[in-house]
Amino acid sequence: MFLCSHFILTQPVTFLVKHQQRCQEMEFAELIKTPRVDGVVLRRPFLPTVEGTLCLTGHHLILSSRQDNTEELWLLHANIDAIEKRFVGSLGTIIVKCKDLRVIQLDIPGMEECLNIASSIEVLSTLDSVSLMYPFFYRPMFQVIEDGWKSFLPEDAFKDLESMTEEWRLSDVNKDYSVCSSYPPLVAVPKDVDDDTLRKAAAFRHGGRFPVLSYYHKKNGMVMMRSGQPLTGTNGRRCKEDEKLINATLRAGKRGYIIDTRTVSVAQQAKARGGGFESEANYPQWRRIHKAIERSSILQESLIKLVEACNDQSHSMDRWLSKLEASNWQTHVKEILTTACLAAQCIDREGASVLVHGTEGTDSTLQVTSLAQIILDPACRTIQGFQALVEREWLQAGHPFQQRCSQSAYSNSKPRCEAPVFLLFLDCVWQILRQFPCSFQFSQHFLVLLFEHTYASQFGTFMGNSASERSKLNLSQKTVSLWSWVNRPQEVERLSNPLYEANCLVIWPSVAPQSLLLWEGVFLRWKRSSRCLDEAYDEMVHIIQYNNKELQNKVNNLRRQLAQLETEEPLLQTP
């Protein structure tokens, strides 16, 4: 895919450029020292080189050969992770490394032009001011059929829950975000627990993240909840309200499981910083299980190493395998999947309710709760259902997308809060999709699309770090939702999995290392062979689906015609 966002290009380019230029004049003019350079050569691995004019606008790097039917490169500055400059004589070269892991090379004649372009890109791709971000400038050039900002409201999700059980209520205790800054205004809690108890429980949980409902398992009425860690500290503080809150989710005589995504020792160490875990003494009805999902800084390091290994041009098999191993990426995938399977098993097999938390409850916790739902709930495996899941378990649940996705694998700057937490979740979903290729309504394209848009997007969906930040930015008024784009029929068609057959069963993936694969669609995407792999799959699936549908229609039409002829033709009635 040579176009940064092919959907932009479906619109008349000139219009867009004019629009861009207006923005540029207003706010970015002084940042762009050289707006255009002729005779720039674009080089990409495995693709033909393109020579043309390079233009910088406020949000895009554009390379156009100014000929009909040739490629144009449109790259969002926000997609640029790092650049490198090189000079040979007066010919400058800029290597652009993107957050979607693509690497391209621009040969720019003229040292001054090259330096100007490079410094402009550097500034434009690292703008701190949220208000200057592209989603605020982007105007959709497609017809919004359904406003994505209104597609997945908590009220609607709760209506579904109400139809299944009466044991839960929607609380607006957090309506002004004062109880928990990273929670949405509305959360589902046990009916018997009042808002006052919630407030007290919130004070006992990290970031005010008191236990809330994440998933209700219709089959047996068991639930999954999530929260932040309890603030027990070194002296074993307890909170009656917190105990009451989570015990209220248990049926009489039943026990539940607390899945702590940290190892015992990490959880122990957390006590020194005021955190901790639920002790057996204070939570006798709960059994605690510790798992070992790594913290975000380690995950970021892992991503950097993995991408480095994938881009290594060495032909040594040993080097590749040892780098792949040293990256630990697949280990993280396995660990996360295993924990999610465990949560799902407690609910479905053990018939027990589950509470999941790590430290903050905004990263590993969400990986586990969302994957467990993919395993348990067939609705999450549809295109709409998956969006709802992302909305519910990631966006509303307060995963700090902006912090986590501000840099990707190439960035030279010291990582602050960056981490591929959501990418790992997508990778895990892909692993399950690979193992159950007919049980998902969407293909891996959808997962890749989400990966791209979390790192750089024209849509506002993944901006901000929580519901409260998004509401302050007034995103639903000022930006377009990704879901508005995705849910148009032609896009749904593109993202669909033609082999999909609704499967109402729980799907248990294999977590053996031999069953887990490197996600080529992301990590080897810009290498030729994985592309031709995708093409073959798409081709095959397309032809067969198309033929099958078309042929069946034809058969039905002919049958109808025949039946008609049969009635019209008296000769046939006589033996």
Next chain:
Amino acid sequence: MDHVEQVRLLERFSNKSTSGTLHLTATHLIFVESNNTATTILHHHIASVEKLSLTTSGCPLVIQCRNFRVVHFVVQRERDCHDIYSSLLRLLRPVSYDELYAFSYNPKQNEQQREEGWQLIDLGAEFERMGVPCDRWQLTDVNRDYKICETYPRDLYVPITASKPIIVGSSKFRSKGRFPVLTYFYQEKKAAVCRCSQPLSGFSARCLEDESMLQAISKANHNSRFVYVMDTRPKLNAMANRAAGKGYENEDNYSNIRFQFVGIENIHVMRTSLQKLLEVVGSRFLSVNDYLLGLESCGWLRHVKAVVDAAIFLTKAVTVEGASVLVHCSDGWDRTAQVCSLGALLMDPYYRTIKGFMVLIEKDWISFGHKFADRCDQLDGDPKEVSPVFTQFLECVWQLTEQFPQAFEFSEWLLLQIHEHVHSCQYGNFLANNQRRREELQLGDRTHSLWAFLLREQQNYLNPAYCPTYADTHPVLEPSTLPCHFKFWRNMYHQFDRSMHPRQSVLKNVLTLKESNCQLEDTIKDLETVSTCIKSNFICHIQMNLWKELKTAVHKCSPSNLTELELDTERTVEGSSGTERKESYSDLQGTYGAKAEPAVVSLEFGVARMTC
């Protein structure tokens, strides 16, 4: 003793087990579970039987198969276990060919069908397809009676200018008499791929006839002034051979050759490497890191890549430079066979079809004397001669099919099925070490041909993504040799480990859809015939009958009536267990259900399992 009851079959990667009855027949070991599902193992497939020390639950018996199936039985009584063990030991080490299954296998075919099966592949026709004989290459009858080289076929192709004395002289200077002969002819550039064994050069010996032979090969190709000589061994190995009076070609003695080592390791290294690989992936509760480190340290993928790299070198020399290439290793029947056949597969789209692939194996492996009997341990023999050279070739092909999904007519099912039968000794094709021995055994008269069987059910082996026109745009395949494009072949090495496979298969689904498309197309044709009949008002009694027939036919093949393709049910390659979606993590389930109250404890136990 013919059966033992109350035997437990332990699942390999979990704590689950099933109990049933173990039957021992003359050819098979059959385990029948209480629900009547049966696991059948051919004695020839068994590589080793091991009796482990007695446990409280019984006497464990571990059987490892050549198709990578590993079964772990627990027999209640030690005496029974010992009986099975000793019977199996007797049965699985046949000493003469007559004991092999191929001679008793009877698939209910008449004699004519059997004979036709053996005529399906004709190597003479294959050389004709390549354009040989021609004005530069001819068929020689020097080996008509296997007098010059007993491990070569009777029919051999050599340059027109290579006279009989040259051939005879050259063969005396080559290990086992395997002198340079043509194996593939690249018509477009008139470049030849030739094969032979190492020269008996020692430190200084030379042979004028052999030099003339290479000269003749070189002269037969006007495109290039030189011929490549690819020694597929590591340089060190080749040099060591000189001390034993063997070695490699000295560039000073041969005019116009370009000599090149490509460094594929020998059969012993490959055997050990695969053993290590199987140990790694066979361990329970394997961590990702141990898995990847194991993949690295066993070296298997490195070796696979080395073979592919060599084939790419060969292909480039022939198709890009238009040069002829002479390939050899030590004896010229292992690495040479791998490189020549893989190179041909890259160069010639015909070999990427089902029939063509069979021809390729028949030519480069069977007829040129790859020692299947020794390498696959068909008879009780020297364990040092056993080596997975052919398996490795199949894996190289698989790696290519993964890189070029549209280029191959067949799917990995074909590769797996061929692998299965190379070891099953059920068909005559792969028995014995060379053609001469096969003729002595009268295999053509006494056994059946695998190719006939595979072609009969070839719809099962089709690759739905195959695009016949792909060959027009990509006649020569240029695979990437980046290590990240070489993957562990789970469907081969874990083909019987159901729990590791995807539960639904794209391949199977698409094949089913394709089948249904064909039927729909037929239906449309029928319907159209009927409606034209009616419209033209051309109805008489005969048409009426025809019409009725058609009508019933049409109703029969409504798509909902389509039966799913029945593929091998025993093996569980990707998704063949697609219906069993309820399958789960056996570990956790097993420990969950084990005890009532301490379920919590056992859960953690189970968790530990899943993590480690």
